[in-house]
Amino acid sequence: MRMRKKAKATAIPVKQKRLSPEDRRKEFIRKATEFFAEEGFNGGTRELARRLGVTQPLLYRYFPSKEELIREVYRKVYLEPLDxxxxxxxxxxxxxxxxxxxxxxxxxxxxxxxxxxxxxxxxxxxxxxxxxxxxxxxxxxxxxxxxxxxxxxxxxxxxxxxxxxxxxxxxxxxxxxxxxxxxxxxxxxxxxxxxxxxxxxxxxxxxxxxxxxxxxxxxxxxxxxxxxxxxxxxx
Amino acid sequence: MRMRKKAKATAIPVKQKRLSPEDRRKEFIRKATEFFAEEGFNGGTRELARRLGVTQPLLYRYFPSKEELIREVYRKVYLEPLDxxxxxxxxxxxxxxxxxxxxxxxxxxxxxxxxxxxxxxxxxxxxxxxxxxxxxxxxxxxxxxxxxxxxxxxxxxxxxxxxxxxxxxxxxxxxxxxxxxxxxxxxxxxxxxxxxxxxxxxxxxxxxxxxxxxxxxxxxxxxxxxxxxxxxxxx
DNA sequence: ATATTCATTTATCGACCGATAAATAGTACA
DNA sequence: TGTACTATTTATCGGTCGATAAATGAATAT
Known part of the structure; x- marks a missing residue:
């Protein structure tokens, strides 16, 4: 059975914050790792962005594509235990x-x-x-x-x-x-x-x-x- | 990068065949097992149907939902080595x-x-x-x-x-x-x-x-x- | 031969997907 | 304070997804 309608994310008006690009990027990769670990790599960019507390298009300012973001996740995960x-x-x-x-x-x-x-x-x-x-x-x-x-x-x-x-x-x-x-x-x-x-x-x-x-x-x-x-x- | 357009499946005019429901069902489950094994359970029903040589809606005559078809796959796979x-x-x-x-x-x-x-x-x-x-x-x-x-x-x-x-x-x-x-x-x-x-x-x-x-x-x-x-x- | 049955196809819906363009708003500096 | 910069949001596109309804056509019964 397909879900009829997702309960609209109650847009809590959190004051828009600005982070330095480097911190943002690292945070994105870190949270994306958690996200894809749970949902698999078919997890949607909208849901990922929601968990990051930002909107979905912002991801594309930091990564040219979802695939490239995932590649960063790979790199981090695979190299971690070897250093x-x-x-x-x-x-x-x-x-x-x-x-x-x-x-x-x-x-x-x-x-x-x-x-x-x-x-x-x-x-x-x-x-x-x-x-x-x-x-x-x-x-x-x-x-x-x-x-x-x-x-x-x-x-x-x-x-x-x-x-x-x-x-x-x-x-x-x-x-x-x-x-x-x-x-x-x-x-x-x-x-x-x-x-x-x-x-x-x-x-x-x-x-x-x-x-x-x-x-x-x-x-x-x-x-x-x-x-x-x-x-x-x-x- | 996203694929622009899939090369239209050249609709080879195979004469429409009718199989007995039981055979169809078994064949669907068998091929679906192969299909999902390769593509993961996010593989699309259209592509699955294409490999079965039938149209996508026909799947829903034999299984009420994709999820139910997948359940049949589980049953078959998990019980196989135990019998x-x-x-x-x-x-x-x-x-x-x-x-x-x-x-x-x-x-x-x-x-x-x-x-x-x-x-x-x-x-x-x-x-x-x-x-x-x-x-x-x-x-x-x-x-x-x-x-x-x-x-x-x-x-x-x-x-x-x-x-x-x-x-x-x-x-x-x-x-x-x-x-x-x-x-x-x-x-x-x-x-x-x-x-x-x-x-x-x-x-x-x-x-x-x-x-x-x-x-x-x-x-x-x-x-x-x-x-x-x-x-x-x-x- | 004609009617009936039902397996199968065609057409289409609404939701969701990745991605892009344009508008907006926070920040730094003059 | 005003202005330039850019991080972030809003709006939207084309494509794909699972699923449903209606049309079609092959087999079967009469």
Whole structure:
């Protein structure tokens, strides 16, 4: 059934305000992110403008088109979780990999596990955009490949060659399992184990053991490492 | 930029056909599923009708509204992967749990790992519909709870009590990791390890070891079982 | 052959969409 | 205070949307 008539927005006569263009623009992008996260990218510019407390044509003074505004939203959302120093810390071999993974996934999920980020990510993912492909590649090349490299180092294996397809797949399943926790909590709004850090710790332990079991059997160092890991997992 | 004018659909004069109402209806739902999977639920009824080779108002002879047509799509998609005998087979204790899990996840993912199912699922999930909540609950109560129960049995633990939050969380991360494989392949269209069965086998091995490590330590049977599992994982 | 039935098409409605042009009003500076 | 500048609003356009009513025409019964 189609809505007959929308209750006319009671035009509360708020005194017209003027903001500096930069502030306006930032505010527009910020609120547009919230708006499109809830409504999807088919949300109308009129409703968006209403929530911004301005009229719809004003949007077009700041963005040449709705599509361009949405592109700004993408840029902000996709770059947000990546502007950290996680890459450096992930490679800091003065600490055990297990601790580094724990730190990385806690901070990374602090950045992306929220309704807005996840919904924008999923909406844009369904559109098959370049930026989404770029992000997935980045996760693979910058995060998972690095994790595999560090794991190989701790396992006493060669660090030079590219990760094998099997290594990558195990890392993806691990990463995806953690990611899905956020989807369950913020998209499906399903109850989850409240202690996120514990969930991550368990996933990491399982992942490291699984990696060593499935791929690290060939070296003595790997076996020693497995023992150590399993002992650590007892904590 | 907005499209100026759509190239008029060259009205190829296909002789008007009459189909039986039942066939028409089924065909409409089938094609509508494909259509909405690609375009999202904001796809227009005119374009849908064009792909069906009929005119737009005809849709309203078979469905009172677009919303009702979409509901039929939901019903079909959400029930499709569940009309199997997996629940029985998952509980068939004459076979090792590892094999049962392998069989279940191979057949389950055979059903849901395709572009259409996954996209409809994600689109509808973002709308926060009841049927999506119902499906997630079903996965938890019928699949994961069962898996935990069977795992407990093999581990020599009590089978009576409900799964703990921690057990459920480990199972969800496992399940989500596998699910994400399908998302990567069919939504992000990212390259994945082509051998799906191998991916599932590795995920299962890792999961079972992880479960026993994290939760099964208290019983002697569990320890024995762990040894057996680790031996099996060598295969 | 003619009448009846109903699947399907043609025509059209009102609402909403993104976008543009012109009018208005807040602000800064002389 | 007056004037120039521009942020913001009002008004409006063409297009698309879901939905409905009326006209058409293919199958079926008589």
């Amino acid at each position: 950290s120093d996680w890459e450096k810390r992930l490679s800091d071999r003065s600490r055990p990999l297990r601790d580094r993974l724990q730190y990385f996934y806690v901070t990374y999920t602090d950045a992306i596990f929220n309704r807005i980020w996840l919904r924008i990510y999923l909406f844009s993912g369904l559109k098959g955009l370049d930026i989404n492909r770029w992000y997935v590649s980045t996760v693979r090349d910058k995060i998972l490949t690095r994790i595999i490299k560090e794991w190989r180092f701790e396992a006493g294996l060669s660090v030079q060659s590219k990760p094998t397809a099997k290594e990558l797949e195990l890392a993806w399943v691990f990463h995806g399992g953690i990611f899905y926790y956020g989807v369950r909590k913020f998209i499906y709004e399903s109850p989850v184990l409240e202690d996120k850090e514990k969930m991550i710790a368990d996933a990491i332990d399982t992942f490291l053991i699984g990696m060593t079991r499935a791929l690290g059997k060939t070296s003595r160092a790997a076996s020693r490492n497995l023992d150590r890991l399993e002992a650590a997992a007892d904590r | 199997s005998d997996w629940e029985k087979r998952l509980s068939d204790r004459s076979r090792p749990l590892r094999d049962r899990l392998q069989y279940f996840y191979v057949t389950y993912t055979d059903a849901i790992f395709n572009r259409i199912w996954l996209r409809i699922y994600l689109f509808s999930g973002l709308k926060g519909l009841d049927i999506n909540r119902w499906y997630v609950s079903t996965v938890r109560d019928k699949i994961l709870t069962r898996i935990i129960k069977e795992w407990r049995f093999e581990a020599g633990l009590s089978v009576q009590s409900k799964p703990t939050a921690k057990e459920l969380e480990l199972a969800w991360v496992f399940h989500g990791g596998i699910f994400y494989y399908g998302v990567r392949k069919f939504i992000y269209e990212s390259p994945v390890l082509e051998d799906k069965e191998k991916m599932i086998a590795d995920a299962i091995d890792t999961f079972l070891i992880g479960m026993t490590r994290a939760l099964g330590k208290t019983s002697r049977a569990a320890s024995r079982n762990l040894d057996r599992l680790e031996a099996a994982a060598d295969r």
